[in-house]
Amino acid sequence: MPNQKGNQVLSLEDVYALxxxxxxxxxxxxxxDWVRLERCLAPELHTDYSDLRGTPPERMSSSRFVELRRSALQELQTHHLAGHVEIEGSGSVGTVKASMAIYRRNALGEVLNTHCLYIFGVARTDGAWTINSIVQKVFINHGQTAIHKGIEK
Known part of the structure; x- marks a missing residue:
């Protein structure tokens, strides 16, 4: 449905899908569920986890993204809680901003908790929405960064 400027806005079905x-x-x-994670992603994506990891933004394949997360998080218990979702877009592209609290705990009971904002670039291809860009802005980190293998030491 077009907005006042004539741009195509996202439908309620698109908002729900996102x-x-x-x-x-x-x-x-x-x-x-690393297979399921990869299904959420475009074949190639831009990532920026510099606030958490101390690494520069980069472009990578979805399989590389998933392998990096699997190797860093497989041994940790995690709980990702998302809320305050803002969705903007038109046609087949958009941006989704989601506040997230990420709780992590290792086998020794050490924790690393992150409160952040994810900014996802999304696109609809062949009727399905996928994430093609991920930027994580960290507000609060609390705990032992050493338990997360993906963080630069």
Whole structure:
């Protein structure tokens, strides 16, 4: 449906699909369902986890993204809680902003908790929405960064 400027805005079905995409993305980490995580992603994506990891933004394949997360998080218990979802877009592209609290615990009971904002670039291809860009802005980190293998030491 067009807005006042004549641009195509997202339908309620698209908004629902994007909320579900963010939920699947977050739950995939906690379930250690790496196949499901990869299905949330475009074949290639831009990532910027510089606030958490101390690494520069980069472009990578979805399989590389998933392998990096699997190797860093497989041994940790995690719980990703998403809320305050803002969705903007038109046609087949958009941006989803989601506040997230990420709880992590290792076998020794040490924790690393992150409160952040994810900014997802999304696109609809062949009728399905996928994430093609991920930027994580960290507000609060609390705990032992050493338990997370993906953080630069």
């Amino acid at each position: 909320q579900q995409l963010v939920a699947r993305f977050a739950n995939s980490f906690d379930l250690k």
